[in-house]
Amino acid sequence: MSSTTTKTTKSPAQGKVDYDPIIKELPEQQLIQWLRDMLLIREFEVRTMQSYQNKKIGGFCHVYIGQEAVAVGSFAALKPEDPVITAYRCHGQALARGIEPKYCMAEMYGKIGGCAKGKGGSMHLFDKSNNFFGGHGIVGAQVPVGAGLAFASKYIDEVINEGASTRVAMAFLGDGALNQGAFHEAMNLAGVLDLPLVVVCENNGYAMGTAIDRGTTRGDNISAKADGYGMEGFVVDGMDVLRVYADMKKIVDAARAECRPKFVDMRTYRYKGHSMSDPRKYRTKEEEQQYESQDPLDRLMMYLKATTSFSDEQYKTMNKDVRAEVKAAIKWAEQSPEPTPDEQLYHDVFVEEFGPYTGTSVPEMLEEWEKPDSQKS
Amino acid sequence: MANLTLVQAINLALIQEMEDDDRVIILGEDVGPNGGVFRVTEGLHQRFGSDRVVDTPLAESGIIGSAIGLAMAGLRPIPEIQFEGFLGPAFDQICTHAARMRTRTRGALTVPLTIRVPVGGGIHAPELHSDSPESFYAHQPGLKVVMPASPYDAKGLLISAIRDPDPVIYFEPKRIYRAFREEVPEDEYTIPIGKARVVSEGDDITIVSWGASVVQCMKAIEASDRSIELIDLRTIYPLDIETIEASVKKTGRVVVVHEAPLTAGFGAEIAARVMEHCFLYLEAPVQRVTGFDTIMPYYKLELEYLPEAERIATAIDHVAAY
Numbered sequence: 001m002s003s004t005t006t007k008t009t010k011s012p013a014q015g016k017v018d019y020d021p022i023i024k025e026l027p028e029q030q031l032i033q034w035l036r037d038m039l040l041i042r043e044f045e046v047r048t049m050q051s052y053q054n055k056k057i058g059g060f061c062h063v064y065i066g067q068e069a070v071a072v073g074s075f076a077a078l079k080p081e082d083p084v085i086t087a088y089r090c091h092g093q094a095l096a097r098g099i100e101p102k103y104c105m106a107e108m109y110g111k112i113g114g115c116a117k118g119k120g121g122s123m124h125l126f127d128k129s130n131n132f133f134g135g136h137g138i139v140g141a142q143v144p145v146g147a148g149l150a151f152a153s154k155y156i157d158e159v160i161n162e163g164a165s166t167r168v169a170m171a172f173l174g175d176g177a178l179n180q181g182a183f184h185e186a187m188n189l190a191g192v193l194d195l196p197l198v199v200v201c202e203n204n205g206y207a208m209g210t211a212i213d214r215g216t217t218r219g220d221n222i223s224a225k226a227d228g229y230g231m232e233g234f235v236v237d238g239m240d241v242l243r244v245y246a247d248m249k250k251i252v253d254a255a256r257a258e259c260r261p262k263f264v265d266m267r268t269y270r271y272k273g274h275s276m277s278d279p280r281k282y283r284t285k286e287e288e289q290q291y292e293s294q295d296p297l298d299r300l301m302m303y304l305k306a307t308t309s310f311s312d313e314q315y316k317t318m319n320k321d322v323r324a325e326v327k328a329a330i331k332w333a334e335q336s337p338e339p340t341p342d343e344q345l346y347h348d349v350f351v352e353e354f355g356p357y358t359g360t361s362v363p364e365m366l367e368e369w370e371k372p373d374s375q376k377s
Numbered sequence: 378m379a380n381l382t383l384v385q386a387i388n389l390a391l392i393q394e395m396e397d398d399d400r401v402i403i404l405g406e407d408v409g410p411n412g413g414v415f416r417v418t419e420g421l422h423q424r425f426g427s428d429r430v431v432d433t434p435l436a437e438s439g440i441i442g443s444a445i446g447l448a449m450a451g452l453r454p455i456p457e458i459q460f461e462g463f464l465g466p467a468f469d470q471i472c473t474h475a476a477r478m479r480t481r482t483r484g485a486l487t488v489p490l491t492i493r494v495p496v497g498g499g500i501h502a503p504e505l506h507s508d509s510p511e512s513f514y515a516h517q518p519g520l521k522v523v524m525p526a527s528p529y530d531a532k533g534l535l536i537s538a539i540r541d542p543d544p545v546i547y548f549e550p551k552r553i554y555r556a557f558r559e560e561v562p563e564d565e566y567t568i569p570i571g572k573a574r575v576v577s578e579g580d581d582i583t584i585v586s587w588g589a590s591v592v593q594c595m596k597a598i599e600a601s602d603r604s605i606e607l608i609d610l611r612t613i614y615p616l617d618i619e620t621i622e623a624s625v626k627k628t629g630r631v632v633v634v635h636e637a638p639l640t641a642g643f644g645a646e647i648a649a650r651v652m653e654h655c656f657l658y659l660e661a662p663v664q665r666v667t668g669f670d671t672i673m674p675y676y677k678l679e680l681e682y683l684p685e686a687e688r689i690a691t692a693i694d695h696v697a698a699y
Contacts, residue, residue: 126482148446185439351542
């Protein structure tokens with residue numbers, strides 16, 4: 001982590017990482033769990049791509065491969081009661097926050113077994129019980145809502161429960177969203193209202209096909225923007241889960257203790273295209289290979305092997321388990337019932353007293369048409 | 378009972394709902410010590426403090442976006458937007474998040490949000506401060522849209538809106554903020570959302586209107602010797618077609634009056650519904666008296682644009698003579 005006042009740190013050379021002391025204190029089991037969490041996201045996304053290509057998943061699809069360390073490391077720094085919100089590339093975050101893979105997969109299949117009964121789809125995964133407030137499709141528009149979640153946490157803790165503010169909200173956005181007005185309004189609001197909000201920009205370098213320095217001022221160091229909103233900005237190496245955790249733990253703890261917002265430039269890389277239909281003509285194979293060579297899963301594996309007794313055999317078993325879990329998720333999605341208009345199309349627009357909605361202006365007229373001619377009035 | 382203006386009735390409803398429920402929180406530009414542009418939140422900051430009556434930066438998307446987050450987290454935020462024209466910057470938040478959250482999450486997350494917005498012309502203000510955008514929001518599934526035309530309804534509808542589990546856009550016709558007083562009960566009461574009010578009964582013609590135009594309709598009716606039934610919609614969406622239908626089946630002649638421009642104004646929806654529901658009862662085509670398909674003019678021509686009593690009277694004659 002480096003704050004805006006210090007020079008940006010470069011990614012460390014592999015195998016020579018000097019981690020923060022808090023990493024050395026973590027139990028081995030914790031690190032192994034993070035490896036499994038990242039592996040689960042990776043495997044889930046690989047199978048998601050296959051299902052999309054097999055036309056089992058409709059709409060659009062934005063996979064998280066390459067960015068796994070961001071979700072896993074950031075959420076490890078939060079408490080379960082801390083609200084979280086993100087944008088459309090939300091599969092990895094949903095899984096890292098604890099939604100079962102089968103509910104995520106069925107959601108993308110548009111089936112009843114999905115976390116929103118197949119109504120939200122790939123970009124709109126939600127889980128209220130895990131304080132995961134979505135998955136949102138409009139770039140940047142989720143950041144003010146995140147500010148509202150922070151505001152609500154503070155208000156409930158301080159005004160309703162008459163205690164100290166104890167929770168921190170975390171709002172993710174991509175680097176493309178930095179140029180949306182909603183982001184700036186939310187940053188200013190968080191700064192001026194002292195909201196306990198950690199804004200994490202998952203900076204993968206591209207707003208769809210537009211490289212950050214072509215579309216964003218101070219693209220070389222976006223954490224400098226935080227200063228304009230009276231908050232601290234940080235740069236974090238998002239390709240290494242141990243660094244993500246160590247840095248985010250300090251940032252989140254500070255936001256909680258000070259009841260103040262923080263901004264994080266989380267340097268990461270998506271290995272795949274923006275969406276499934278992206279030919280990636282805007283970057284080179286060499287660049288992709290360079291990032292893939294610092295793969296977050298490999299880096300954690302290397303650390304585990306160097307510092308613990310974690311074995312290839314254990315990894316093999318983990319991999320087998322994860323594959324089975326994702327396979328079961330696919331099976332759940334495939335076997336889950338299809339939505340029916342009667343159950344799924346007309347409901348949940350308003351609280352039920354105002355529904356259901358028929359989609360025709362005079363439903364009685366339809367019924368009339370369906371009658372045999374002899375019975376028509 | 379107290380004799381209150383529409384502003385005072387809203388102010389009273391806000392105070393009572395805030396006293397009853399500490400989840401209710403007000404936010405907006407200058408809503409605090411200043412009491413808002415139209416002084417609707419006057420005295421609330423003094424009474425409830427900065428934690429519950431929150432002055433925000435000038436940032437409508439941020440105000441509505443954060444109010445949506447507050448509502449998703451279980452609070453009952455009431456953001457104020459200063460003028461209906463300033464809803465534009467918040468349109469994305471309203472239609473992208475507020476309206477869709479219940480559907481998108483199958484009811485797991487809802488947005489019990491009341492957006493208070495002064496609306497309409499007649500106060501010598503320019504465009505963007507005199508517009509009537511209610512049909513923009515009525516068209517978005519997932520939003521309820523209300524607009525009271527009297528102090529009594531203003532209080533009861535606002536309490537319903539605040540307690541409603543879904544997002545409500547509560548339009549306040551600024552022309553009648555202080556135009557007249559009405560007896561308003563001290564106690565809390567609700568006016569159901571989705572229910573129109575029959576202002577005056579009649580047999581010859583039905584007039585359907587809402588907001589400040591209702592007052593103009595009353596003037597036109599007073600000057601007419603025909604038996605006219607006036608319906609104040611109170612809620613634009615969900616539309617109370619039953620009340621309209623019952624009236625039109627009696628009168629067979631309909632005039633719809635609103636300030637918004639003609640094309641795709643909510644009057645078009647009412648005309649279509651009347652045709653669907655009462656086709657065989659109609660004695661004349663539905664007449665609309667509306668603003669023109671132009672940008673709201675500056676104040677010198679304001680009354681030319683607004684559907685004033687004289688224009689309504691002409692429409693009454695037309696529909697009667699058809």
